[in-house]
Amino acid sequence: MTDRTDTQVVARNAGLTSSEVAERVARGEVNDVPVRSSRSTTEIVKANVFTRFNAIIGVLFLVILVVGPIQDGLFGFVIVANTAIGIIQEMRAKKTLDSLAVIGEAKPAVRRDGTSVEIHTSAIVLGDLIELGPGDKAVVDGEVVEAEGLEIDESLLTGEADPVLKKPGDPVMSGSFVVAGGGAFTATKVGRGAYAAQLAEEASRFTLVNSELRNGISQILKYVTWMMVPTAIGLIISQLVLQDHDWREAVRRTVAGIVPMVPEGLVLLTSVAFAIGVIRLGRKQCLVQELPAIEGLARVDVVCLDKTGTLTEGGMDVTGLRMLDGATEPYVRQVLGALGGSDPRPNASLQAIVAAYPATVKDGTGGDGWRCTEALPFSSARKYSGAAFNEPDGDSSSWLLGAPDVLLPTGHAALADIDDLNNQGLRVLLLARTDRRLDDPGVASDVVPQALVILEQRLRPDAADTLRYFEEQGVHAKVISGDNAISVGAVAGKLGLPGAEHPVDARQLPTDRDAMADVLENGAVFGRVTPQQKRDMVAALQSRGHNVAMTGDGVNDVLALKDADIGVSMGSGSEATRAVAQIVLLNNSFATLPSVVAEGRRVIGNITRVATLFLTKTVYSVLLALLVVFWQVPYPFLPRHLTLLSTLTIGVPAFFLALAPNKERAKPHFVRRVMRYSAPAGVICGVATFGEYLLARHHYTGDGALDAETSNATLTLFLISMWVLAIVARPYTLWRVCLVLAMGAGFLIVLVTPWLQDFFALKLVGTEGPWVAVGVALAAGLVLELVWRTLRVHDSD
The missing domain is CATH 1.20.1110.10 (Calcium-transporting ATPase, transmembrane domain)
Incomplete structure (x- = not known):
């Protein structure tokens, strides 16, 4: 990547100007899809007033008014009072939901006048340049303009599970989400013309139907009607x-x-x-996007927890650095700083590294520091990220940073130390050098390990009490994480989760659903789980008759959240997770779940x-x-x-x-x-x-x-x-x-x-x-x- 090319990209992709935005707004080319968190006032009144039984009671009331006396018509006034109570309470719920929906609404980053600004989804206009990063959801249809390892998951729309690598000129469908890399796309369809606009509107609508409770009551009323008539x-x-x-x-x-x-x-x-x-629940900063979710979570007997962001807080701290194979610490610190600077949207692990080792490079334009020539964004499926650099002394090098047990061959001497660290509940990343190009499918083969980066995760202070609550209520908690199984087990053990002492490496899980379900029934902690495996594990538990809730905040949780009986997302989670979850914990507190x-x-x-x-x-x-x-x-x-x-x-x-x-x-x-x-x-x-x-x-x-x-x-x-x-x-x-x-x-x-x-x-x-x-x-x-x-x-x- 050259200086000249980068300069051209910035100039060409400055986004719309303020005057261009104003022109499009005047023409009505705005993303005006009405996203509602609740029924309208008119719908609430109609639903409470115009019912089958209110009609029957109303006719009978009129009959009594004719034959008298009025005290025999008291039932009519009771119905009026009951209906008024129903309308008032649902209006209160609507007000609560609408205010929470505004708080929890994702604001996409749009580039205008050369500056990135966050705006409401409804403010996007045709031709806007919308930036994308890991976990972001495409809110309108468009065409890719910039792509840096941009991988987009379209499974919620097409059913295709594998992420699609996007390049400039490729289409982007609203409703898809980014799993790795970053980039930007131009909005080509907005409002009701977007591919998933109707789906998005329907998914976010407050509803009083589709629950066992309400379906059961409807069935009862149907039987009552049959008995009443004859x-x-x-x-x-x-x-x-x-x-x-x-x-x-x-x-x-x-x-x-x-x-x-x-x-x-x-x-x-x-x-x-x-x-x-x-x-x-609204008073506790819990947004119920689909009303039956309150009932659904109460029926859950298995809750699958993602460790990061649920049992632990999002942030981490670097607590140590161990050199391998003769590497020197000053040089490794420079490499880690360069890796931190090469990713415009670092995840929690990389953010901790950036904080510990300040970046020496921000992009490919360089200066006298490290110059990034190629980048491989982190992917939950790969379990590692990477970058290639031109070093200040003129040498070139390529580096990978990720899970040691994925990058190192079985039996490597360093794995024993790593297991010991994982047993302490610490998270360990391996920094390794590779001679292959980053786009080589075998880039993780034959790497040269250089250092172990030791990270400490911050446990949520309320996680232990919440796990104890689920145990007392007969709800089985399963920790499902992409991290090392031993490390996850140690964290869960600190929180008192039964069965945490026997963690399972998901790479050893059988692919057959019944066999997988047998393992899941007996295990409590699972590590090195891929996004697709999370989805398969939810399906396996459901096949045994379990009502499954899934919690998560990362893009790797989206598929499992969608398939679970109840999906619960953290408010600080990715836009994609919040979009598919029925319950969003706006305060990011796992301890709110017992209240639900x-x-x-x-x-x-x-x-x-x-x-x-x-x-x-x-x-x-x-x-x-x-x-x-x-x-x-x-x-x-x-x-x-x-x-x-x-x-x-x-x-x-x-x-x-x-x-x-x-x-x-x-x-x-x-x-x-x-x-x-x-x-x-x-x-x-x-x-x-x-x-x-x-x-x-x-x-x-x-x-x-x-x-x-x-x-x-x-x-x-x-x-x-x-x-x-x-x-x-x-x-x-x-x-x-x-x-x-x-x-x-x-x-x-x-x-x-x-x-x-x-x-x-x-x-x-x-x-x-x-x-x-x-x-x-x-x-x-x-x-x-x-x-x-x-x-x-x-x-x-």
Whole structure:
């Protein structure tokens, strides 16, 4: 590379001028793809208001407004309040996500007026010269103008795993990312015209779907709809045609039978629980790019950790230099300084070397120092980098810097010392001289070792506690690193990771997926792992039924992050890792992960609880409606009665239970587990309530008999529903006990307050009938308790 050529490159590639940028902006040639971290306000309102069940409830509410009285239409006001709560909470979550997305947004370096500046992706214009380095993602389509060992991975777009070496004139596709080298490209397509623009927009969108929890709820609602339609038709016919009482009364009791079949608050509380989870995590600088990731991480049973940047901090320090084969330290220091100056974007290891041995060269233009004539950027697949120099005395030399066990042949005398250093948790790089050209595929063969560079990694102070948390929660941690296996094992051992004393060299791993999975099941630390192996290891673990999370910050982690069930990236990681990860830790703290797991477990455990409450109501409502049709009797309740019961035994307590702390480990098969409890509970509630209703019909006669029968049936159903609530609220804490008692007190207040008795049409007549109702409820509660305990024992087995 000559001085003249370099001068021409700088002049030709100065980028656009300010006036050229202004012209393109005026013409609309701007990268204006709207990247959203959340749904728009309009979408939030529509999603919460225009639902299938809101439509059903709305129609029934209008019917009640016609036939009156207004207290039988209270369920309509409850729906309005619930919908408003859902909109407000999701709007809060949107605000949190949008603000975090701005903080975590990558800003590409663009050369304008000859100066490199960082700008927002949306500010790129057609013809901009965009600089690229390791880990950078191409945000628009373009054409390479400068390339220095530029290798780009296009696997996320094309599926081709091997990086592509790019030269000037080659195309660059948006969505691809740099794995080695650097360069610059001119933007040829921006905005929606870019190849991956639609994919990028879709990948970054906040979503409430595609999770086991929400899919399970959708499946439940589908079943409920199937049950509702024929049951409601039968009830309508029964109450309007076959009964000989006032048509307004018939309509009210028909509506009373249909309304409780709708688990209207279940979807709302799920959305609210997720939204509040986003807000809580946002306060801890955790950006959830895809909402189900909160749930997904809670279901994870294996977490694969990249050592660098996760267990250790990004920075390193040079702690020693050992000469080999007669090399002299002053000369080696000059070589290391020259190597540091030859890479415009040094990785963490090279940055430590640059800090210890200041560079004597910045580029090929030289001066009196070392002149770089050829460079080989570091690659995770190669495990080494290199450069060729014209030395100040006129000699030429080529050097490699990288993993000793990759550059040295097996059995080399220096490897024994290296193993000893690795056992201390130190990282060791080998500086070696080569007589081959750097573009020779065999450049790493027959090298002449010159020195060992000893680096000390900085352990994250919170890493040990985080690993301990995962162990206590039954989540297996696997450290997967590109570094020397012994060194990685020593670092993991210092942090107390079980199994760290038996590290595995990934170069010895079998390629067969089943055989690899056997090794992964038993091992905890793996070193010398290539990027493709990381991806294969994730697939092997998934083949054994594991839910796998992958953490990382480097470009070598991208493929594994994409394929893992949950990808977690550090905020300071490469742009490519942040783009494919579902969760970004903006504070770069590995210790934030337990908070995400805990938040997910809270959501899953609590929604399972409240879903049991809602589905129990649906089951007993359908059963009561069927029994009424078959027995040809008036429906035992008015809408106001069931609104009162639903509010006290489901609505209010479910809201608090959905947001309560919950550390239970997430379990699969949400629908089956919920229906396993709610179906028998609903049947017991329905049969007991209808049985008491028939007893009351036999006991009461004359005027006012129907009101007395309704009041007794309401008392029975309330007491049984309270028993269900008391079971669901376990294990008891002070606030849970107070919650259950407060709901009971609320019903008691209605029973003893004259104007509330009139408002809710609840008045117990005599003493024998009410005590029979209490007795029936007590017997049903004991049966319910027995069934529940039996199911719990079966589940624990």
